[in-house]
Amino acid sequence: MEKAIIVxxxxxxxxxxxxxxxxxxxxxxxxxxxxxxxxxxxxxFEVEKGEIVxxxxxxxxxxxxxxxxxxxxxxxxxxxxxxxxxxxxxxxLSAGFHPDYTGRKNIYYKGTIMGMSxxxxxxxIDEICDFVDLGDYFDQPLRMYSSGMSARLGFALAVYSxxxxxxxxxxxxxxxxxxxxxxRQKVVEMFQQKKSVIFSSHSDELIRQFCxxxxxxxxxxxxxxxxxxxxLLKYNDDLRGKK
Amino acid sequence: xxxVSVIVPVYNCENYLSEMLDSILNxxxxxxxxICVDDGSTDGSAQILKEYxxxxxxxxxxxxxNAGAGIARNAGIKxxxxxxxxxxxxxxxxxxxxxxxAYQKCEQDRADLCVFRSDRFxxxxxxxxxxxxxxxxxxxxxxxxxxxxDISHCAFQIFIGWSWDKLYRRDLVADSGIQFQGLRTTNDxxxxxxxxxxAEKITIxxxxxxxxxxxxxxxLSATRERSWDCCFKAVSAIRQELKKRxxxxxxxxxxxxxxxxxxxxxxxxxxxxxxxxxxxxxxRETYFKELEFEKYPKEYFYDPHEYEEYQTISRxxxxxxxxxxxxxxxxxxxxxxxxxxxxxxxxxxxxxxxxHKQNIPLMVKMxxxxxxxxxVRSSLGMLWTYIxxxxxxxxxxxxxxxxxxxxxxxxxxxxxxxxxxMIPWFFINDVLSQGSMAIRSNKGIVQSIRFPxxxxxxxxxxxxxxxxxxxxxxxxxxxxxxxxxxYFNPVIFVYYIICALALAAAMNLVIxxxxxxxxxxxxxxxxxxxxLIYTMPILWDFSNVRSIWINVLLxxxxxxxxxxxxxxxxxxxxxxxxxxxxxxxxxVVLIFMAGSYVQDRLKKYYADFx
Numbered sequence: 001m002e003k004a005i006i007v008x009x010x011x012x013x014x015x016x017x018x019x020x021x022x023x024x025x026x027x028x029x030x031x032x033x034x035x036x037x038x039x040x041x042x043x044x045f046e047v048e049k050g051e052i053v054x055x056x057x058x059x060x061x062x063x064x065x066x067x068x069x070x071x072x073x074x075x076x077x078x079x080x081x082x083x084x085x086x087x088x089x090x091x092x093l094s095a096g097f098h099p100d101y102t103g104r105k106n107i108y109y110k111g112t113i114m115g116m117s118x119x120x121x122x123x124x125i126d127e128i129c130d131f132v133d134l135g136d137y138f139d140q141p142l143r144m145y146s147s148g149m150s151a152r153l154g155f156a157l158a159v160y161s162x163x164x165x166x167x168x169x170x171x172x173x174x175x176x177x178x179x180x181x182x183x184r185q186k187v188v189e190m191f192q193q194k195k196s197v198i199f200s201s202h203s204d205e206l207i208r209q210f211c212x213x214x215x216x217x218x219x220x221x222x223x224x225x226x227x228x229x230x231x232l233l234k235y236n237d238d239l240r241g242k243k
Numbered sequence: 244x245x246x247v248s249v250i251v252p253v254y255n256c257e258n259y260l261s262e263m264l265d266s267i268l269n270x271x272x273x274x275x276x277x278i279c280v281d282d283g284s285t286d287g288s289a290q291i292l293k294e295y296x297x298x299x300x301x302x303x304x305x306x307x308x309n310a311g312a313g314i315a316r317n318a319g320i321k322x323x324x325x326x327x328x329x330x331x332x333x334x335x336x337x338x339x340x341x342x343x344x345a346y347q348k349c350e351q352d353r354a355d356l357c358v359f360r361s362d363r364f365x366x367x368x369x370x371x372x373x374x375x376x377x378x379x380x381x382x383x384x385x386x387x388x389x390x391x392x393d394i395s396h397c398a399f400q401i402f403i404g405w406s407w408d409k410l411y412r413r414d415l416v417a418d419s420g421i422q423f424q425g426l427r428t429t430n431d432x433x434x435x436x437x438x439x440x441x442a443e444k445i446t447i448x449x450x451x452x453x454x455x456x457x458x459x460x461x462x463l464s465a466t467r468e469r470s471w472d473c474c475f476k477a478v479s480a481i482r483q484e485l486k487k488r489x490x491x492x493x494x495x496x497x498x499x500x501x502x503x504x505x506x507x508x509x510x511x512x513x514x515x516x517x518x519x520x521x522x523x524x525x526x527r528e529t530y531f532k533e534l535e536f537e538k539y540p541k542e543y544f545y546d547p548h549e550y551e552e553y554q555t556i557s558r559x560x561x562x563x564x565x566x567x568x569x570x571x572x573x574x575x576x577x578x579x580x581x582x583x584x585x586x587x588x589x590x591x592x593x594x595x596x597x598x599h600k601q602n603i604p605l606m607v608k609m610x611x612x613x614x615x616x617x618x619v620r621s622s623l624g625m626l627w628t629y630i631x632x633x634x635x636x637x638x639x640x641x642x643x644x645x646x647x648x649x650x651x652x653x654x655x656x657x658x659x660x661x662x663x664x665m666i667p668w669f670f671i672n673d674v675l676s677q678g679s680m681a682i683r684s685n686k687g688i689v690q691s692i693r694f695p696x697x698x699x700x701x702x703x704x705x706x707x708x709x710x711x712x713x714x715x716x717x718x719x720x721x722x723x724x725x726x727x728x729x730y731f732n733p734v735i736f737v738y739y740i741i742c743a744l745a746l747a748a749a750m751n752l753v754i755x756x757x758x759x760x761x762x763x764x765x766x767x768x769x770x771x772x773x774x775l776i777y778t779m780p781i782l783w784d785f786s787n788v789r790s791i792w793i794n795v796l797l798x799x800x801x802x803x804x805x806x807x808x809x810x811x812x813x814x815x816x817x818x819x820x821x822x823x824x825x826x827x828x829x830x831v832v833l834i835f836m837a838g839s840y841v842q843d844r845l846k847k848y849y850a851d852f853x
Contacts, residue, residue, distance in 0.1 A: 014851060015848075015851075019763065020760065020761040020762050020763050021761055021763040021764065023760045023761050023852065024757060024760070024764060026759055027760075027841060027844055027845065036514075041367075063628075071693055072693035073689075073690065073691065073692065073693055073850045074847070074848075074849075074850035074851055075846070075847035075848075077847075088347060089691070089692075089693075089694070091691060092687075092690060092691040094688040095688075095690055095691035095692075096296075096618055096688045096691045096692050097686035097687070100619045100620045101616070101619060102615070109612060110692075112605070112608055112609070112612065112696060113605075113609070113688055113692055115605065125245055141620075180598070216591075217366040218367070218368045218369070218370075219365065219366075219367025219369070220368075221365070221367070221368050221369060223368055223370060238369075
C-alpha cells in the first residue's frame with residue numbers, strides 16, 4: 001500500500017528567550033536563548049493511504065506540534081516529514097480569516113491563500129454556504145460572528161477544499177449540537193472516501209468510533225503505536241497512575 | 244564498621260536531591276556513610292543537605308567552591324572510611340538492595356571491583372529504558388570473577404566510563420593513586436577506566452540496580468559545548484597514564500577503538516555548528532596525530548562505520564554521514580569561515596528568490612487582496628489614503644507660503660520641490676511603517692496555513708505600490724499646474740520607480756522579519772521612523788548644509804538617492820553622480836542579502852515565534 005505520511009526520526013526543538021530582543025542576537029550568533037526544549041524526540045511512524053490514525057496523549061505531549069509539522073506550518077529541527085497528497089488541516093480553524101470581510105469573501109480570501117484558484121472556490125462556495133448554514137450571516141462581516149460561527153466557516157473550508165490527507169485537532173466539538181452532528185457525518189464521509197486522517201482527541205469514544213489505530217505520545221515520544229483498545233488502555237492507565 | 248562509603252558530588256540539583264538521598268539512606272545495608280560534597284551550589288541544595296545531615300548521623304557534608312564534580316569526588320574519597328567506595332551522581336537513584344548486593348558479591352568473590360547494571364529513566368515519558376551497554380554481554384569472559392587480563396581486548400568497551408554503577412575497594416583506590424580529573428566534563432573516564440585495569444579481580448551483578456536520569460536537556464549539554472575539548476583531555480591523560488604504568492600495549496587496541504568511538508560520540512552530540520566544526524578540526528589537526536591513528540590498518544577497528552567516519556574527517560575535515568541539526572551539510576574544513584558564511588548567505592538568497600519565483604500568481608492575487616482588505620470597512624475606501632496625503636501636502640504648502648513666501652529652492656518653486664520629494668517619501672514611509680508589519684499582522688496565516696512566508700513582505704511592498712499609483716498621478720497634476728511638465732523625463736522616472744521598489748523590497752525583507760519576532764525592535768524602529776523624514780531632502784535642501792561631513796552622513800541613507808531621483812525625473816534631469824548610484828545599488832544588494840539570510844534562518848521558526 002502506498003504511504004500517505006512518512007515521519008522519520010523527527011525531532012522538534014523550541015527555543016525560549018528571556019526577551020524578544022535576544023531572538024535578534026540568536027539570529028546571527030545562534031546564542032542568546034535561555035533554554036532549548038525538545039518537544040518531539042526522534043519520532044518515526046507511517047500512515048497508509050486510507051488509514052485513520054488517532055493521536056492521543058495529555059496536553060503538552062506534542063500532538064499539536066506533530067500536526068503542525070505534518071501540515072507544513074512549522075519545520076522539524078531534525079528528521080523528515082514526507083507527505084504525499086494535499087493536506088487539509090483542521091487546526092486553529094478561525095485563524096487566517098479577515099474580520100472585515102463577509103463569510104463569503106473570507107472563503108475566497110483564505111481559499112486563495114491556501115492556493116486555490118477562483119474557479120475552484122466558485123465550485124464549492126454554494127456547498128459551503130449550505131454546510132455552514134449561517135443564513136444571513138454568511139454575507140455579514142466576520143467580526144459580527146460568534147467564535148463558533150467562524151470556526152464553522154473554517155471547518156467547512158478545510159473539508160471542502162478536497163484534501164487527501166486530513167488533520168483533525170480536537171475540533172469535532174465545534175459549533176452547536178446540530179453542527180457537531182453534521183461535521184461528524186462529514187468526517188465519516190471523508191473516511192469512506194479513503195482519505196488518510198490523523199485525528200487527535202481527548203474523547204475515547206470518538207477515537208473508538210473513528211480510528212483503526214492509535215499513536216500515543218508522551219513527553220514528546222511515541223510510547224505506543226498500534227491497536228486502538230490497547231493504546232487507550234495504556235493511556236488511561238497512565239492517567240490514573242499519575243493521579 | 245563502615246562497609247560502604249557513598250560519595251556524592253552535589254551541584255544545583257534541589258529537584259532530585261531528596262529522592263536520591265532517600266534512596267541511599269533507605270538502602271537495606273545500614274552500615275554506610277554518605278559523604279556529600281557540595282560543589283558550590285547556588286540553589287537550595289545546601290539547605291537540603293544540611294537537613295539530611297542533621298537528621299541522619301551517617302551523612303557528612305563537605306563544601307567547596309565550585310570546581311567541578313571530579314574535584315568534589317576526590318575530596319569525598321579522601322575522607323572516606325568504608326571498606327568499599329560507591330561514587331554516585333546526585334540526579335540518579337537506586338534500588339534499595341544495590342549496595343548490599345554489590346557488597347556481598349565483592350566479598351564472596353574477593354573482588355576489588357563490582358559492576359552492576361543500570362537503566363535510563365526518562366522523566367518526560369516516565370519510561371525506563373534498558374541500557375544493555377552498561378555490561379556488554381558479548382565481551383564477558385566465560386567465568387566470573389575475572390581479571391583485567393581476561394578483558395584486555397575490551398577493557399574500554401565492556402563497561403561504561405562512569406562510576407556510579409560500580410563498587411570499588413577503597414584500599415585499592417587509595418593505593419593506586421588514581422584520582423578523578425578536574426575537568427568540567429568527562430572528568431570520570433580517567434578514574435573509571437584506569438581502575439578497571441588496576442583491579443586484580445572484577446566481578447559483576449547481572450541485575451539493574453541503579454537508574455540514571457536521562458540527560459536533562461540544556462543543563463549538561465550547554466556545559467559540554469563550552470568545554471568541548473574536555474573529551475580529548477581525558478583521552479590523552481588516560482593514554483599517558485597507561486604508558487607510564489606500562490600497560491598501554493596490553494590494551495592498545497581496545498583503547499584506540501574506544502577513543503575513536505568516544506570522540507565521534509562527542510561530535511554527534513554537540514548541537515552548535517561552530518563548536519562541532521572546531522572539534523572536527525582539532526580531531527583532524529591534532530587528536531588523530533597524537534593518538535598515531537595512521538599506523539593502524541582498517542581491520543584494527545572494531546566498527547567499520549567508525550573507521551570510515553575517521554577517514555572522512557582526516558581526509559576532508561567533515562563528517563561523512565551525519566549532518567548537523569540544521570540539516571545543512573557540515574562544510575569542508577579546508578574552507579575558511581568567510582567562505583562558509585557566504586555559502587549560507589547564498590543558500591538564503593537562493594531560497595528567497597526561488598520562493599518568490601514559484602509564487603508569482605499568488606503574490607499578485609494577494610497584493611490586490613491586501614489593498615482591498617485595508618479599505619473594505621470605509622465607504623470612501625482607498626480615497627482616504629489620498630485625502631490624507633492631500634491634507635498633509637496642503638498644510639506644508641500653506642505653512643511655507645505663510646512663513647517663507649513662495650520662494651525658490653535649487654532654482655525651482657518650493658512647492659514643486661517639496662511635493663516631488665514628498666510623494667516618493669509617502670511610498671517609502673508606507674513600506675517602512677505598514678509594510679514592516681507584513682509578517683506580524685499575518686500571524687493567522689503563518690500559524691495555520693502552509694504558506695511561503697518570505698513572499699509576504701514583497702506582497703506588501705507591491706500592494707502599497709499599487710495603492711500609491713494614484714499619488715504619482717497627483718504629482719503630475721501639481722507639476723503640470725506649476726508649469727514644470729516640460730522638464731519631465733519618463734526614462735528617469737521609470738528608473739527611479741524601479742530603484743524605489745528594489746530598495747523597499749530589500750529593506751522590507753529585513754525589517755518585517757525583525758518586527759515579526761521582536762517587539763523591542765518594533766518600538767525602537769517606530770522611534771527612528773518619526774525622525775527619518777527630517778534627515779532627508781524633502782522639506783529642506785542638503786545644499787544648505789555647510790559641513791561636508793554632515794552632508795556625507797545624511798547621504799549614507801540610500802533612501803536619499805530615491806527621493807532626489809524623483810526630483811531629477813520631474814524637474815532637474817539626471818544630476819546624481821555615478822559614485823552615489825553605485826553606492827545605492829551596492830546598498831540594495833547588501834540589504835537584500837542580509838534580508839535573505841534572516842528570512843532563510845527564520846523560516847523554520849516563524850510559526851513558533853510570531
